[in-house]
Amino acid sequence: MSTATATTGAGRDGVAAPPLPAPTPDRPVGTGRGRARLAPLGIGVVGLWLSVVVLLPLAALTATALGDGVTGLWSAVTAPTALAALRVTVGVAAGVALVNAVMGTLIAWVLVRDEFRGKRVVDALIDLPFALPTIVASIVLLSLYGPNSPVHLQLNATRPGLMVALAFVTLPFVVRSVQPVLIEAERDVEEAAASLGAGSWTIFRRVVLPTLAPALISGTGLAFARAIGEYGSVVLIGGNIPGRTQVASQYIQQQIEVDRPLNAAAVSVALLGIAFATLFLLRLLAGRGRRREASA
Amino acid sequence: MRTAPTTRLGLRLLALGYLVLLLALPIALILVRTFSPGVEAFLASVRTPAALSALNLSLLIVALVVPLNVGFGVATALALVRGRFRGRGLLQAVVDLPFAVSPVVVGVSLILLWGAGGWFGGVESLGFRVIFGVPGMVLATVFVTLPFVVREVEPVLHEIGTEQEEAAATLGAGAWQTFWRITLPAIRWGLTYGVVLTIARSLGEFGAVIMVSSGFPGVSQTLTLLVHARYIDDHNTYGAYAVATLLMGLAVLTLLLMTLLDRKRSTR
Numbered sequence: 288m289s290t291a292t293a294t295t296g297a298g299r300d301g302v303a304a305p306p307l308p309a310p311t312p313d314r315p316v317g318t319g320r321g322r323a324r325l326a327p328l329g330i331g332v333v334g335l336w337l338s339v340v341v342l343l344p345l346a347a348l349t350a351t352a353l354g355d356g357v358t359g360l361w362s363a364v365t366a367p368t369a370l371a372a373l374r375v376t377v378g379v380a381a382g383v384a385l386v387n388a389v390m391g392t393l394i395a396w397v398l399v400r401d402e403f404r405g406k407r408v409v410d411a412l413i414d415l416p417f418a419l420p421t422i423v424a425s426i427v428l429l430s431l432y433g434p435n436s437p438v439h440l441q442l443n444a445t446r447p448g449l450m451v452a453l454a455f456v457t458l459p460f461v462v463r464s465v466q467p468v469l470i471e472a473e474r475d476v477e478e479a480a481a482s483l484g485a486g487s488w489t490i491f492r493r494v495v496l497p498t499l500a501p502a503l504i505s506g507t508g509l510a511f512a513r514a515i516g517e518y519g520s521v522v523l524i525g526g527n528i529p530g531r532t533q534v535a536s537q538y539i540q541q542q543i544e545v546d547r548p549l550n551a552a553a554v555s556v557a558l559l560g561i562a563f564a565t566l567f568l569l570r571l572l573a574g575r576g577r578r579r580e581a582s583a
Numbered sequence: 584m585r586t587a588p589t590t591r592l593g594l595r596l597l598a599l600g601y602l603v604l605l606l607a608l609p610i611a612l613i614l615v616r617t618f619s620p621g622v623e624a625f626l627a628s629v630r631t632p633a634a635l636s637a638l639n640l641s642l643l644i645v646a647l648v649v650p651l652n653v654g655f656g657v658a659t660a661l662a663l664v665r666g667r668f669r670g671r672g673l674l675q676a677v678v679d680l681p682f683a684v685s686p687v688v689v690g691v692s693l694i695l696l697w698g699a700g701g702w703f704g705g706v707e708s709l710g711f712r713v714i715f716g717v718p719g720m721v722l723a724t725v726f727v728t729l730p731f732v733v734r735e736v737e738p739v740l741h742e743i744g745t746e747q748e749e750a751a752a753t754l755g756a757g758a759w760q761t762f763w764r765i766t767l768p769a770i771r772w773g774l775t776y777g778v779v780l781t782i783a784r785s786l787g788e789f790g791a792v793i794m795v796s797s798g799f800p801g802v803s804q805t806l807t808l809l810v811h812a813r814y815i816d817d818h819n820t821y822g823a824y825a826v827a828t829l830l831m832g833l834a835v836l837t838l839l840l841m842t843l844l845d846r847k848r849s850t851r
Contacts, residue, residue, distance in 0.1 A: 329658055329661070329666075330662050332655075333655065333658050333659045333662045333674070334670075334674070336655045336658075336659075337659070337674070337677050337678070337729075340722065340726055340729060341677055341680055341726060341729065342677060343696055343702070343703075344693050344695070344722075344726070345680075345684070345692050346696075347695040347696035347701060348691060348692040348695055350695075351695045390601050393594060393598050393601075394601070396594065396598075397595050397598040397599075398598075401591060401594070401595050403595060409599065409602065411838070411842075412602065412606055412607070413602075414838055414841075415610075415834070415835075415838070416606070418783055418787075418835070418837050418838045419787070419830075419831060420786065420787030420788070420789060420830050420834065421787070421790070422787075422807045422810050422827075423787070423807075423810065423827045423831055426613065426824065426827040427609040427610055427827065427831075429814075430609055430612045430613050430616060430824070431608055431612050437612070451605070454605060455605055487587070487590065512683060516684070516685025516686065516688065517685070518685065518687045518789070518790035519686070519789035519790050519807070522790075522811070523814060523815070535685075536685050536686075536687040536688075536790065537687075539685075539687050539688065540793075540794065543691060543694065543794065548691075548694075548695060551691050552691060552695060555685075555687075555688040555692070558685055558688060559683070559684060559685075562683045562684070
């Protein structure tokens with residue numbers, strides 16, 4: 288280990304590395320060699336830990352989902368209630384991602400370009416949904432939009448109720464990814480456009496939005512990925528009505544309760560597939576954006 | 584971009600109105616409802632035997648999860664940054680995996696691995712109950728909090744490089760000595776930040792934990808499960824509000840700590 292790092296260290300400085308001297312006898316025995324022997328052991332332990340904690344459970348999940356072969360998995364995922372739950376999940380999550388894209392950008396813009404009293408408090412408030420337990424989010428929203436609503440707004444067991452819950456827990460994604468880009472954005476291009484007579488809407492569309500696009504897409508995608516798996520925030524406000532407001536995570540929980548592990552595992556695998564596809568797409572888009580920036 | 588004052592005001596009102604309706608008003612309402620019967624009522628509600636044992640269990644899970652995440656998290660970060668081995672990309676991907684997995688799916692996966700009839704279901708007959716017990720809840724919490732320590736320590740390790748560690752080794756320090764004297768002090772704020780994130784998530788985890796818990800009050804009911812049980816099973820709305828307020832207090836404390844640590848890290 289120590290030999291390897293020494294070599295890379297020399298290489299980094301751009302100096303042709305001289306052959307390393309053999310460990311001199313006056314060097315305490317066991318230091319260098321002790322580390323070298325420890326390193327593979329360490330990697331082995333880390334690998335074992337990650338396998339037991341993360342990989343084996345997911346492998347057991349996949350194996351259960353494929354218990355009756357691929358056709359079994361397919362029929363479990365396409366069963367009417369399962370498919371309905373997945374449709375509701377993806378539909379509502381996509382809607383929430385869209386709301387986040389618009390409102391998140393707006394909030395980030397107001398936080399960066401506007402000045403008003405109490406701005407720092409508002410800025411700190413944005414992170415709250417990440418810090419709050421999801422079940423608390425559920426309770427909090429039910430107090431205003433549930434049965435005891437003081438404004439008589441009943442969103443309990445409706446799709447708008449689901450959307451409110453998901454919008455709450457995913458609020459920080461777009462704001463926090465767009466905000467730093469807006470801070471860094473060069474204002475002189477916007478001012479040049481303005482001096483050439485462009486209106487503010489045109490400037491936003493043609494100058495600001497293209498700069499924000501990568502951060503906006505990534506924030507929206509992350510919000511979507513988070514929304515499709517949410518459970519705690521929708522469990523109280525969603526109503527769990529199959530075909531109408533039951534989301535995939537609630538369907539999975541229900542199938543475990545009635546002892547249908549294959550159905551639960553199959554829909555879990557489908558949900559994982561959607562999440563992975565979303566994140567893969569985001570990584571692809573980010574890579575393309577970076578390449579374009581490098582070639583520009 | 585020059586915006587007309589009226590447009591600017593309109594946008595500001597729109598953004599703030601959204602935040603008030605989504606965040607501020609519901610939270611304020613919970614606080615009002617929790618404290619309107621008086622502070623004593625709140626204290627009584629979070630001091631019932633069930634609430635106290637839920638708090639104890641939540642803290643026990645934190646006490647078990649944090650050392651596991653610190654030990655293996657630092658080791659993983661070291662392996663990712665300093666290790667030159669095949670499959671490093673795979674290791675990276677596995678560390679990020681928990682972010683993409685729904686909490687409920689985490690719970691189901693653990694049931695299918697450790698539950699009766701699962702691959703490791705045999706341990707149950709040996710008298711070691713994983714699912715519906717504390718070990719299952721710990722495993723679920725470790726799964727969802729796994730990336731935090733690794734992802735906070737990794738960039739710091741990149742930044743500090745290996746010169747000091749090499750110097751220490753040249754001067755005759757052993758691997759452990761180098762780690763305790765050089766590496767650990769350098770990563771301490773990143774590590775602390777990761778630990779704070781881990782604690783916050785451990786206290787707040789619901790979906791993964793409810794799947795692997797029997798939910799019995801006093802035995803395997805955490806604070807978040809207590810909120811759920813009081814609201815759904817006992818129709819004790821006030822009790823649910825009170826525990827939710829307690830959890831909110833812990834969340835705000837976390838936020839404050841994170842802000843403080845952020846400043847520490849940047850002035851280091």
